[in-house]
Amino acid sequence: MNVRILVVGGGGREHAITLALSKNTNTDLYCVMGKKNPGIAKLCREVLIHPETDVGAVLAFAKQQNIKYAVIGLEATLAAGASDVLATAGIGCIGPSKAAARIETDKGFCRNLMQKHEIDGCPTYKLCTTSKEAAEYIRSYPGDLVVKPTGLTGGKGVKVMGEQVDREGAISYAMTLDNQTIILEERLFGEEFTLMAFVDGKTLVPMPLVQDHKRAFEGDKGPNTGGMGSYTLADHTFPFVTDEDYAKAFAIMEATIAALAKEGCPYKGVLYGQFMNTADGPKVIEFNARFGDPEAMNVLTLLDSDFVTIAEHIISGSLTPADISFKKQATVCKYIVPRDYPEYPHAGDPIILEPHENAILYYANVIEEEGILKTQTSRTIAFVGVGADLAEAEAAAETACQGVTGNVRHRTDIGTEALLAKRVEHMKELRG
Numbered sequence: 001m002n003v004r005i006l007v008v009g010g011g012g013r014e015h016a017i018t019l020a021l022s023k024n025t026n027t028d029l030y031c032v033m034g035k036k037n038p039g040i041a042k043l044c045r046e047v048l049i050h051p052e053t054d055v056g057a058v059l060a061f062a063k064q065q066n067i068k069y070a071v072i073g074l075e076a077t078l079a080a081g082a083s084d085v086l087a088t089a090g091i092g093c094i095g096p097s098k099a100a101a102r103i104e105t106d107k108g109f110c111r112n113l114m115q116k117h118e119i120d121g122c123p124t125y126k127l128c129t130t131s132k133e134a135a136e137y138i139r140s141y142p143g144d145l146v147v148k149p150t151g152l153t154g155g156k157g158v159k160v161m162g163e164q165v166d167r168e169g170a171i172s173y174a175m176t177l178d179n180q181t182i183i184l185e186e187r188l189f190g191e192e193f194t195l196m197a198f199v200d201g202k203t204l205v206p207m208p209l210v211q212d213h214k215r216a217f218e219g220d221k222g223p224n225t226g227g228m229g230s231y232t233l234a235d236h237t238f239p240f241v242t243d244e245d246y247a248k249a250f251a252i253m254e255a256t257i258a259a260l261a262k263e264g265c266p267y268k269g270v271l272y273g274q275f276m277n278t279a280d281g282p283k284v285i286e287f288n289a290r291f292g293d294p295e296a297m298n299v300l301t302l303l304d305s306d307f308v309t310i311a312e313h314i315i316s317g318s319l320t321p322a323d324i325s326f327k328k329q330a331t332v333c334k335y336i337v338p339r340d341y342p343e344y345p346h347a348g349d350p351i352i353l354e355p356h357e358n359a360i361l362y363y364a365n366v367i368e369e370e371g372i373l374k375t376q377t378s379r380t381i382a383f384v385g386v387g388a389d390l391a392e393a394e395a396a397a398e399t400a401c402q403g404v405t406g407n408v409r410h411r412t413d414i415g416t417e418a419l420l421a422k423r424v425e426h427m428k429e430l431r432g
Contacts, residue, residue, distance in 0.1 A: 002028045003308060006062050006091075007044075008052050008082060009073030010037040012335075012364035012382045013293035017071055017307075018043045019362075020300040024308040030065050032058050035376070039363035053080045059089060067091055069311055072269070075152055078289050079105040083269075092315035099265035101289040103256065104272075107150040107183050110287055117259035121252045121275070121284040124186040134174040134182040138167060144187035147173055149180050158224060160187060190278040190430060191240050191423050192285065194230075194295050195249050197273075198310055200319035201266040204254055208236035208302060208326055209246070210295040211423070212274075216342055218413050225342045226379060229334040229397075229414035230294045232302065234389055236326065239420075240427035241277055249275050249282040256287065268314055279430045294333045294382055297362050301384050302326040330393040332415030333384045334401050335364070336408050338375045345377045346407065354403030358396040359383040380408060391417055 003026060007018050010033025021027055022043045031040050032048045041047050048061045053076050062070060070086050072078055072095030081098040095101075102109040114122040127150070128134035138145060144161035147170050159165050159173045174182055193211050197204040212230040216222035237246060253273050260267045272288035272295070291300075300307070304325040313319040338345035351373050353361070365378035373381075381404075385396025394415035401410045413419050 002026050003069065004028045004030065004065060004067050005308070005311070006058075006065070006067040006070040007031045007040070007073060008058060008070060008077050009033060010035055010040060010052070011073065011293055012362045012379065013291050013296040014073040015039040015362045015364070016297045016300040017073055017291065020303055020307040021071070021311075024306050027308055030061070030067060032061055035365070035367060037363050038366070038368040038373070039361070052077045055080050055082045055085050058082055059085050062086060062091055063089065069094070069308075069315065071095065071311065073290060075101070075104055075288065075290055079152065092311070093268070094311050094314055095269045096267045096289050097265055100260050100267040102265075103260065103267070103287045104289040105152055107148065107286065108181055111183065113259055113263065114256070114284065117255065117262070119252060119255045119259060120248065121282055123188055123283050126184045128174075128182045128184060131175045131178040131182065134177070134184060135171045137184055138170050138174060141184070145170060146185045146187055147177075148183055148185075149177050150183050151180065162187060164223075188276040188278055188283050188285070190276045190283075191427050192274065192276055193238055193241055193249075194292055195246075195253065195273045195275065196292065196295065196299060197250075197253055197271050198314060198319060198324060199257055199267050199269060199271050200314045200317045201261065201268050202257070202317070203319045204250070204257060204271065205319060205321050205324045206250060207299045208232045209238055209241060210292070210298050211238065212292065212295055213411065213414050218411055223342055225337075227292070227294045227335065228337070228411045229332070229382070230292075230298055231332045231390065231393070231415040231420075232298045232330060234328050234330045236328070238423070240424050245277055245282050249273060252282065252284060268317075277427065294335060297333045297360075297382055297384050298331040299326065301331055301360055301386060302329060327386075329386050329388060330390045331384055331386050332390070332393040332397040333382055334397045334410050334414050335379045335382045336401060336404050336410050337379050338377070339407050339409050341377075341379070345375070347374070347376045349375045349407040351375060351380065351404055351406030351408055356383060356400035356403060359385045359400035361400070375406070375408065385415075390415060390420065
């Protein structure tokens with residue numbers, strides 16, 4: 001009898017998860033998603049179109065379909081306690097408990113945990129319970145700060161002084177965040193990278209390093225988005241991340257998992273560490289309690305091992321590095337988005353795709369009506385190019401993107417060798 005697995009979420013990340021699981025032919029896949037993702041639907045026996053944060057409905061569907069394992073893609077679903085409810089019903093879950101997921105869902109909890117357990121890489125920060133308190137701190141702080149709510153913002157709630165806003169702009173933004181806790185952090189300078197790991201409660205097995213591009217427009221300009229694209233290199237690291245940097249980042253993640261266990265909330269699932277590689281080494285920008293989007297599409301495209309076996313070993317607490325291997329290839333992921341995304345995206349516009357044999361298509365926030373794909377208000381589809389090196393992978397992704405017509409756009413510079421060279425040079429300048 002096939003193993004029945006439930007995926008919760010309907011975006012590009014969840015399409016990548018579902019496709020990776022489907023490579024095991026002894027599985028039957030099911031999904032709960034807010035809107036019907038045509039790519040996911042084609043891989044599943046049954047889907048439930050329903051809000052993913054309705055934990056009761058997720059549990060009822062899982063019981064109805066005799067689900068054995070569940071993979072939670074969405075942070076909001078974790079925040080709603082889906083893993084706890086499913087685990088209580090005897091359904092193994094790839095996704096931490098509500099308490100452990102606070103590493104993402106409550107930025108204040110994350111920083112306080114790092115400080116309490118003396119974990120490296122924690123920037124200077126202050127938690128403010130009122131916007132007035134935040135405004136006073138911003139006025140008095142001698143340098144630049146990063147201003148953000150402590151809760152979930154979909155990657156779009158951050159304002160960086162000296163880059164997106166000046167001091168008065170930061171104060172004005174903080175004043176809009178009344179009735180919630182605000183976190184103010186020192187602005188970090190360097191190059192960002194993402195390190196994700198599979199976690200079984202104690203053991204962490206890392207994935208290839210990824211670099212995401214949050215800004216909306218070419219040259220890293222414009223407002224933040226959920227992520228316009230990302231890339232990996234064939235050796236699974238970056239030339240601007242030394243072996244020592246990597247070891248420090250991984251040690252920070254191991255210490256964080258150990259701290260959560262000490263706090264009585266052991267962590268099982270995927271831990272996402274977003275780091276700023278500074279002149280003094282890696283600092284933690286944030287942790288996420290699930291795969292990144294778009295980063296999941298890079299790493300899961302490269303995954304050479306059986307994802308179902310990995311899931312079973314995470315749930316049973318028996319994960320080892322021998323369970324996991326990745327192809328030694330480069331990937332470039334580029335998102336196609338509505339033309340005026342993220343500020344004024346228009347939904348309902350048709351898009352047409354040319355053949356894309358050399359790139360993998362992942363559906364995201366898009367619907368299919370009578371065989372026609374139509375945009376929604378968030379990122380539409382993504383193409384992942386794979387190659388022996390970055391140039392080959394980027395060319396494959398870019399060619400596929402150029403074959404899309406409609407009221408959409410993408411960033412042509414993601415994954416280019418010129419942009420990578422710029423990152424390397426910047427890191428050299430910082431470190432002298």
